[in-house]
Amino acid sequence: MSTPFKGIETQLIHAGEVRVEGAVCLPVFQSSTFEYSGQGSYHDLKYIRLNNTPNHHALHTKLAAIEGGEAALVMASGMAAISTALIAFLKAGDHLLAQSCLYGGTHSFITQDLPDLGVTFDFIDGNDPDSWAGKLRPETRAIYVETMTNPLLEVPDLRAVVRFARAHDLVSMVDNTFASPVNFRPLAHGFDLSLHSCTKYLNGHSDIVAGCVIGKETHVSRILHKLNHLGGSLDPHACFLLHRGMKTLALRVRQQNENALRLSQFLSAHPAVERVNYPGLETHPQHRRARELFEGCGGVLSFEMRGGVKEADALISRLKLPISAPSLGGVESLITRPVTTSHSGLSREEHARVGINDKLIRVAVGIESPDDLCADFEQALEGL
Numbered sequence: 001m002s003t004p005f006k007g008i009e010t011q012l013i014h015a016g017e018v019r020v021e022g023a024v025c026l027p028v029f030q031s032s033t034f035e036y037s038g039q040g041s042y043h044d045l046k047y048i049r050l051n052n053t054p055n056h057h058a059l060h061t062k063l064a065a066i067e068g069g070e071a072a073l074v075m076a077s078g079m080a081a082i083s084t085a086l087i088a089f090l091k092a093g094d095h096l097l098a099q100s101c102l103y104g105g106t107h108s109f110i111t112q113d114l115p116d117l118g119v120t121f122d123f124i125d126g127n128d129p130d131s132w133a134g135k136l137r138p139e140t141r142a143i144y145v146e147t148m149t150n151p152l153l154e155v156p157d158l159r160a161v162v163r164f165a166r167a168h169d170l171v172s173m174v175d176n177t178f179a180s181p182v183n184f185r186p187l188a189h190g191f192d193l194s195l196h197s198c199t200k201y202l203n204g205h206s207d208i209v210a211g212c213v214i215g216k217e218t219h220v221s222r223i224l225h226k227l228n229h230l231g232g233s234l235d236p237h238a239c240f241l242l243h244r245g246m247k248t249l250a251l252r253v254r255q256q257n258e259n260a261l262r263l264s265q266f267l268s269a270h271p272a273v274e275r276v277n278y279p280g281l282e283t284h285p286q287h288r289r290a291r292e293l294f295e296g297c298g299g300v301l302s303f304e305m306r307g308g309v310k311e312a313d314a315l316i317s318r319l320k321l322p323i324s325a326p327s328l329g330g331v332e333s334l335i336t337r338p339v340t341t342s343h344s345g346l347s348r349e350e351h352a353r354v355g356i357n358d359k360l361i362r363v364a365v366g367i368e369s370p371d372d373l374c375a376d377f378e379q380a381l382e383g384l
């Protein structure tokens with residue numbers, strides 16, 4: 001989607017805007033169906049499930065503009081976007097290569113639901129491109145990764161993923177939720193499809209669930225065809241809230257980049273903390289790659305304290321600012337132990353295989369003052 005404005009800050013505010021009766025903000029078109037005006041086919045009728053109301057169109061244009069895609073499509077949740085996109089490109093008999101450490105819901109969909117549809121998969125180590133060819137099969141059709149893994153914040157070799165996909169004619173898909181379009185724009189690096197849980201940074205206010213895919217017109221229309229049948233459409237009111245939230249995305253994410261870096265540095269220097277995972281830290285194993293690819297490392301970090309689960313839970317209960325809740329990307333800081341929340345669907349063996357232990361704590365920082373956040377952790381760590 002080409003617009004005359006290059007800056008993401010400008011695109012977030014102006015791309016896709018339509019003036020209705022002079023209103024500065026696009027109103028909610030709370031109408032399931034629209035007057036027939038000689039549309040050519042069923043898919044051209046305006047109907048909420050067909051994802052083509054004015055609220056959907058405006059979002060599609062804005063999302064495509066900010067990641068430099070030809071087209072975009074919003075959906076009812078991040079999982080709707082992920083499952084619909086995978087189903088659109090994989091049929092019975094096909095094979096998928098997927099990164100070994102993924103968001104728990106995606107991991108469960110690949111391991112538990114895709115096999116029911118006759119799709120097989122192999123997990124790959126995102127940091128070991130030389131090992132990928134060994135997993136390739138004649139029926140491999142797609143490769144699926146995340147820009148930063150949840151909750152360990154590993155940065156896979158994203159450039160190698162694109163090279164590998166092109167060499168073997170695979171559709172390359174990346175869940176870009178953790179970076180957000182402010183920090184990384186996958187299509188500019190050659191990915192075919194970028195996916196987001198818009199529930200997180202894009203909406204930014206922890207009040208809706210939504211998802212999207214962004215990519216070439218041919219890819220997005222293939223997913224739209226499946227979505228129209230599977231039915232995971234985003235309601236117009238949720239479209240309106242997402243649209244509103246997106247306007248401040250750049251400001252929010254830059255503050256979250258700064259807050260997460262400050263908190264990571266503070267925790268790394270604290271004697272009660274054993275290990276901190278944040279790609280913005282020089283000690284992170286993929287720090288160089290993150291610096292080359294990303295404009296910032298986002299608002300999520302994870303860490304382990306000395307001691308065990310007892311100390312981790314004590315810390316969480318002593319903190320005054322972060323709310324103990326799953327999710328990320330909102331204006332307020334949230335904290336969890338992933339084995340009890342985002343990754344509770346994985347078995348103990350799977351936790352061990354992907355390197356998530358019981359005492360790991362994940363913090364999704366908001367846009368509070370970094371001084372207040374660090375001070376809160378300091379008081380909560382005192383004596384632990």
Ligand code: PLP
Nearest residue numbers: 077078079103177197199209210
């Ligand atoms: N992808 C990532 C990286 C996530 O963290 C999540 C949810 O936490 C999802 C996808 C799923 O998004 P949703 O909850 O909007 O379905």
